[in-house]
Amino acid sequence: MEWARRGYLAGHLPNRPETLVAWLRDPQALSPGTAMPNLGLTEAQARDTAAFLFTLGVTRLPPVPAGMPLGPDGAGPRGEPRIRPRA
Secondary structure (H helix, E strand, O other): OOHHHOOEEOOOEEOOHHHHHHHHHOHHHHOOOOOOOOOOOOHHHHHHHHHHHHHOOOOOOOOOOOOOOOOHHHOOOOOOOOOOOOO
């Protein structure tokens, strides 16, 4: 899902952070009869959830090419490869 690229919430609400937070807190208030249940989120939980959803669809760094040596904890180059190259 590419949430960051969606134009609308519930088919008619503009997909903006403040609208998403309100939707997550009380979907029935913004769209009566919607199938979205009230999750009982606090303001902070709704903001955290909205922040996460807006990261979906954002361009990410390209994947590490196969066979590239990885550093400690899987980040950056390292002296010896962690995997054996194909023969």
